[in-house]
Amino acid sequence: MFDIATLSYTDSNSPAEFARSLHETGFAVLTDHPITPERINAAYAAWGAFFNSEEKQNWLPTDGNQDGFFPFRSENAKDSAVKDLKEFYHVFPKGKIPPDLEDLTRALHDDLTAIGATLLGWLQDHSPNDVKAQFSEPLPDMLAGSDQNLLRILHYPKLDQAPEPGAVRAAAHGDINLITCLLAGSASGLEAKDTAGNWHRVPCNPGMMAINAGDMLEMASAGHYPATVHQVVNPPAEQNVARFSMPMFLHPRPEVLLKSDMTAGAFLTERLREIGLKS
Numbered sequence: 530m531f532d533i534a535t536l537s538y539t540d541s542n543s544p545a546e547f548a549r550s551l552h553e554t555g556f557a558v559l560t561d562h563p564i565t566p567e568r569i570n571a572a573y574a575a576w577g578a579f580f581n582s583e584e585k586q587n588w589l590p591t592d593g594n595q596d597g598f599f600p601f602r603s604e605n606a607k608d609s610a611v612k613d614l615k616e617f618y619h620v621f622p623k624g625k626i627p628p629d630l631e632d633l634t635r636a637l638h639d640d641l642t643a644i645g646a647t648l649l650g651w652l653q654d655h656s657p658n659d660v661k662a663q664f665s666e667p668l669p670d671m672l673a674g675s676d677q678n679l680l681r682i683l684h685y686p687k688l689d690q691a692p693e694p695g696a697v698r699a700a701a702h703g704d705i706n707l708i709t710c711l712l713a714g715s716a717s718g719l720e721a722k723d724t725a726g727n728w729h730r731v732p733c734n735p736g737m738m739a740i741n742a743g744d745m746l747e748m749a750s751a752g753h754y755p756a757t758v759h760q761v762v763n764p765p766a767e768q769n770v771a772r773f774s775m776p777m778f779l780h781p782r783p784e785v786l787l788k789s790d791m792t793a794g795a796f797l798t799e800r801l802r803e804i805g806l807k808s
Contacts, residue, residue, distance in 0.1 A: 531723040533731065538562040538644075547648065548655035551708075551742050555757025556721055556731060559738045564640055566735040569712050572637060572682075573773040575630055580616060580684040588618070588627060595679075595806065596624030601686065606700035607803045614688070614698045614763070620680040638680045641710050641777035646672050648708060648740060649779070652754070660753045665786040668749075671707065677780035677797070679706075685718075685772040688763060698772070699761035704743035705800045706778040711739040714774035722758040731759070743778070745796060748787040 534550035535558040536543040543559075550557040579585055588598040596619045602612035620626055626634050649668040653661070665671075672678070685698045698718060711719070711733065719731045719739065733739045742754040764770065781787075783794025801807035 531721075531727070531729050533558060533721070533729070535560060535732065535737070544651035545655045547651050547740070551652065551740070551754050554721070554723075555755040556739060556741045556759075558732055559740060560736055562644060562738050564637065564644075564712060564738070566713070568633070568637070569735075569775070570715075572633055572775065573715050575633060576618070576682045577684070577771070577773060579618070579627060579630060584627070585616075585618075588625065590619075593807075594624075595619055595801070596621045599806070603805070605805050606702040607800070609695075609700045609702075611693065611695040611700065612805075613700055614692060614696055615683055615685045615761075617684065618682040620682065622676050622678060634680070634682075637712075637775065638678070638777070641680065641712075642672075642678050642779070644738075645678070645708060645710050645777060645779040648710070652708075652746075656750070656753065660750050663751045663753075663788075664749055668707070668746075671749075671781035671785045671793075672779055673782075675780055675782045677783065677793075679778040679780065681776050681778065683772075683774045683776070685761065685774075687771045688769055692763065697760065697763050701758050701760040702804075703747075703756035703758055704741060704776075704778060705745065705797060706743040706780045707746045707749070708779050709741050709743060710777040710779065711741070712775045712777075713737050713739075714772055716764065716768065716770060716772040718761045718764065718772060719774075720760050720762060722760075728760075744800070745781065745787055745793060748791065748796070751788075 533556045590597040601616040653668045720728045744756045747756040781793040785793045
């Protein structure tokens with residue numbers, strides 16, 4: 530049974546249930562979190578105007594950095610030769626943002642970082658002792674002072690023609706980081722894969738936030754929290770509209786040890802090369 534828990538951010542029982550759901554499925558869904566649907570919709574509208582303008586070409590990454598605008602079909606999933614049907618903008622704590630989008634985007638980044646730190650605290654408090662013993666330092670401390678926390682503004686354009694075989698909005702993949710906080714997208718499409726190979730829709734209606742474990746957390750917990758494979762499928766013809774979403778990828782400081790012979794920085798560099806975002 531693949532039972533992704535839906536939990537209230539304000540319920541006293543949620544921390545333990547959150548840890549249980551992430552252990553059993555790699556996912557959990559939060560309600561009653563502090564970021565309102567109105568703020569999310571305002572961000573999608575503002576960034577939608579950016580993606581529909583030629584100004585985006587002025588914000589390409591420079592000097593090998595990972596912040597800025599990545600054009601359509603820049604990224605592929607690990608081990609996939611086909612590029613995803615998306616474009617996106619990377620927002621880091623010290624990265625560049627178009628001036629008219631900076632205030633609302635920085636506020637979202639700050640709030641999601643704070644929520645992520647809280648959730649890592651829940652995991653720290655409710656992990657079994659043998660799992661805690663695997664951590665090189667407490668999970669929230671791994672995040673403290675990190676300049677790698679990444680808010681990704683994703684735009685999946687309307688499909689104007691049939692894509693090539695195997696091309697989807699986001700091919701099956703696991704995330705790189707500790708945990709991902711995914712604000713409700715503007716349309717459905719997110720699916721998670723269970724251990725039997727079956728796909729399940731991840732609920733993320735307005736007011737919800739989907740949380741999933743990444744590869745770094747799986748490594749740091751010696752597999753206790755699995756980085757469940759997920760994807761964003763192409764829409765059916767009757768729902769063929771553009772889709773926006775905003776995942777926040779919570780990353781440790783680069784020097785944090787995920788295991789005895791692997792730092793977070795080394796692992797991130799390795800994975801960025803595998804998905805085509807670093808040469």
